Amino acid sequence: ATAVMLAQSGRRTLVLSSDPAHSLADVMGISISRERPTPLAPHLYGLEVDTIYEWRQNLGGFQQFVTATYTARGVERSTAAELANQPGLDEILALQRVMDEAQSGRWDAIVLDTAPTGNTLRLLAYPEMIIGGEAGKRLFRVYRGIANVARPFRRDLPDDRFFEEVGKLLERMDQLANFLVSSAVSVRLVLNPERLPLLETRRAYTFLSLYGLQLDAVLVNKILPHRTDLGPYFDYWVNLQQQYLAEIEASFAPTPIFRTVLQGGEPIGVDALLHVGRLTFGDVDPGELLYDERPIWLEQWSEDGEPGQYDLCLRLPFIELDEAIEVSHSGPDLTITIGRLERTIALPRVLYDCVLGEHRYEDGVLRLAFYEASPARANG
Numbered sequence: 567a568t569a570v571m572l573a574q575s576g577r578r579t580l581v582l583s584s585d586p587a588h589s590l591a592d593v594m595g596i597s598i599s600r601e602r603p604t605p606l607a608p609h610l611y612g613l614e615v616d617t618i619y620e621w622r623q624n625l626g627g628f629q630q631f632v633t634a635t636y637t638a639r640g641v642e643r644s645t646a647a648e649l650a651n652q653p654g655l656d657e658i659l660a661l662q663r664v665m666d667e668a669q670s671g672r673w674d675a676i677v678l679d680t681a682p683t684g685n686t687l688r689l690l691a692y693p694e695m696i697i698g699g700e701a702g703k704r705l706f707r708v709y710r711g712i713a714n715v716a717r718p719f720r721r722d723l724p725d726d727r728f729f730e731e732v733g734k735l736l737e738r739m740d741q742l743a744n745f746l747v748s749s750a751v752s753v754r755l756v757l758n759p760e761r762l763p764l765l766e767t768r769r770a771y772t773f774l775s776l777y778g779l780q781l782d783a784v785l786v787n788k789i790l791p792h793r794t795d796l797g798p799y800f801d802y803w804v805n806l807q808q809q810y811l812a813e814i815e816a817s818f819a820p821t822p823i824f825r826t827v828l829q830g831g832e833p834i835g836v837d838a839l840l841h842v843g844r845l846t847f848g849d850v851d852p853g854e855l856l857y858d859e860r861p862i863w864l865e866q867w868s869e870d871g872e873p874g875q876y877d878l879c880l881r882l883p884f885i886e887l888d889e890a891i892e893v894s895h896s897g898p899d900l901t902i903t904i905g906r907l908e909r910t911i912a913l914p915r916v917l918y919d920c921v922l923g924e925h926r927y928e929d930g931v932l933r934l935a936f937y938e939a940s941p942a943r944a945n946g
Contacts, residue, residue: 567843568754568852569677570836573610577674577853580667581606583614584660584680590614595835603667607836613667615660662738665745675853752782752855759786759810768817768884775861775882776902776909782857783822785846786814791827817884822856864914876917876936883930893934895922900934 569581580603583590590612591598598604600616668676745751753774757763767784774781789811790804815823826846833842843852850856865877878900885891885904892903898918900911923935 567833567839567846569610569675570607570839571843571847572675572677572853573607574840575851575853576609578609578611578672579675579677580611580613580673581677581679582612582664582667584664584678590679593834593839610836613663615663658739658742661742661746665738665742668745668750747778747780749780749855752780754783754785755781756785756787757814758788759807759814761810764810764813764817771818772882772884772904773907775880776904776907778862778911780855780858780861781821782855783824784814784818785824785826786811787826788828789825820857821859822850824850862911864916874938876920878913878917878934878936880932880934881930882927882932885927885930885932891925891927891932893922893925902932 569579572579581590583598591614594606594612596604596606596612598606598612598614600614601619603611603613606612664676664678667673755767755770755774757767771781790800790807792804793800811825824846826842829838829842831838833839859881861881863879865879867875880902882904889905890903894901895913898913898915900913900922902909902911917936920936920938923937925932925934927933
């Protein structure tokens with residue numbers, strides 16, 4: 567619905583699906599290509615990302631080496647080819663296609679229709695997870711050097727094509743990580759007014775903030791209409807939804823929240839989607855950045871003649887008071903672990919040589935103290 571509204575306003579719009587169980591074509595009522603954008607309506611194009619096609623275009627050498635390695639160890643070739651599809655690379659290739667389209671200059675707006683929350687969070691986290699910070703890049707360079715020296719004596723080591731492709735992949739991961747946190751990208755969370763989706767969306771909000779992504783709206787879908795002729799059974803569900811709607815408002819305000827009432831039929835096709843979009847956004851332009859609160863920022867202060875002190879601040883709502891927060895600092899990398907979430911952050915250059923102090927969590931913000939080393943400490 568968002569993409570259809572953008573196209574109706576005259577913006578050249580691409581809507582992509584990264585969900586392996588693609589349903590974009592079903593919603594649009596039109597067969598959609600998995601290789602090149604398909605015209606859907608004036609100014610509107612669709613693409614269902616085919617990771618097998620992206621694999622062959624970008625990582626043929628990598629796949630060939632991994633398949634050959636498994637086959638040499640007695641694994642059947644068809645099974646080896648499946649095993650060569652490393653976990654996470656489907657998500658990476660889908661994101662890479664999104665970035666390529668965004669940087670092509672062909673589009674005024676791109677809407678990415680993602681899989682359910684868990685898959686989406688994995689999709690957004692993989693660029694940094696694969697890079698592994700500066701330590702990961704150094705390890706790759708060392709491994710390539712060892713392989714070059716040892717290759718004349720071992721036939722099972724990867725060739726130059728493998729290293730070229732993996733090296734380009736790591737470069738793309740750097741670019742993707744920067745692209746995702748740029749001002750050109752914003753995320754909108756969609757949920758139904760029910761307990762489990764609400765809890766899941768809160769966790770997603772914390773995750774997005776931890777990774778520095780810009781969340782600019784929350785959309786509540788499938789809200790039951792107020793009707794007096796449906797009886798006590800539907801009255802119960804309507805009243806229950808109203809309670810969850812109040813919780814959603816309390817949880818995510820001041821982030822803009824848009825509501826969509828359940829329609830009388832399924833929104834299939836451009837006209838039906840445009841109708842839903844107009845009901846949802848009203849007079850608001852969905853192509854604008856609707857909320858621009860920064861998830862990560864740096865504060866600085868110091869007393870006269872004293873070394874500088876900094877607070878690296880991360881807006882992380884919905885962390886439980888008894889949830890363990892662990893922080894470690896190594897050179898330009900900072901690793902934060904909160905329960906089952908972990909992220910390695912590339913620090914601002916000004917903090918490279920600073921000493922990590924205590925951290926505190928208050929009012930939904932995690933504050934990490936950094937101190938410039940005093941001359942006495944530096945010499946001692």
